Amino acid sequence: MPTDVLNEILARVQQVYDWLAEAIGALNPVCRACGTCCDFENYGHRLYITTPEMLYFLHHLPLDFRVMTDGVCPYRENGLCGVYLYRFAACRIFTCTSDPRRQHQLSEEAIRRFKELCVQYDLPYRYIDLKYALSRPELWLA
Numbered sequence: 199m200p201t202d203v204l205n206e207i208l209a210r211v212q213q214v215y216d217w218l219a220e221a222i223g224a225l226n227p228v229c230r231a232c233g234t235c236c237d238f239e240n241y242g243h244r245l246y247i248t249t250p251e252m253l254y255f256l257h258h259l260p261l262d263f264r265v266m267t268d269g270v271c272p273y274r275e276n277g278l279c280g281v282y283l284y285r286f287a288a289c290r291i292f293t294c295t296s297d298p299r300r301q302h303q304l305s306e307e308a309i310r311r312f313k314e315l316c317v318q319y320d321l322p323y324r325y326i327d328l329k330y331a332l333s334r335p336e337l338w339l340a
C-alpha cells in the first residue's frame with residue numbers, strides 16, 4: 199500500500215479514536231485498571247476488532263506481535279495494557295461500570311466508521327473476535 203494512502207487511513211483511525219475519547223469521557227467511566235477484563239476466558243466476554251484498527255495497531259506497535267496462546271491478552275502487563283495508546287476501539291469502549299447500552303451504541307458507530315473506511319480505501323473488511331485475531335498472526339503479517 200502506498201505510504202500516503204496508509205497515512206491517510208491511520209489519520210482517519212486516529213480521528214475515530216479521538217471521537218471515541220470524547221464520547222467515552224462523557225460517560226465518566228470508572229476503571230480501577232485491574233486488567234481482569236483482558237482475561238477473556240475467565241472474564242467471560244468477547245471483544246471484536248476491524249481491519250483498520252489492526253492496521254493502526256500494527257503500524258504503531260512498539261514491540262513484536264505477541265500471539266495469544268490462552269484466554270489472556272498477551273499485551274496485558276502486570277494488569278495494565280502494554281499498548282494503551284494503540285489499543286482497539288472495543289478496549290477503549292468497554293468498562294465494567296458503564297452503561298452497556300451506551301457502550302453498544304458507541305461500538306456500533308465505531309464499527310460503522312471503520313467499515314466506511316474499508317469501502318473508501320478498498321480494504322478487506324474484517325470484523326473479528328480479538329482473541330482469534332491475536333491468535334492468528336498469519337491473518338495480518340503475511
Ligand code: SF4
Binds near residue numbers: 272273280281286
Ligand atoms: S489490548 Fe490492552 S486493553 Fe485491549 S485486551 Fe489487550 S491488554 Fe486489554
Ligand code: SF4
Binds near residue numbers: 235294
Ligand atoms: S473495566 Fe473493570 S474489569 Fe476492566 S480493568 Fe477496568 S475495573 Fe477492571
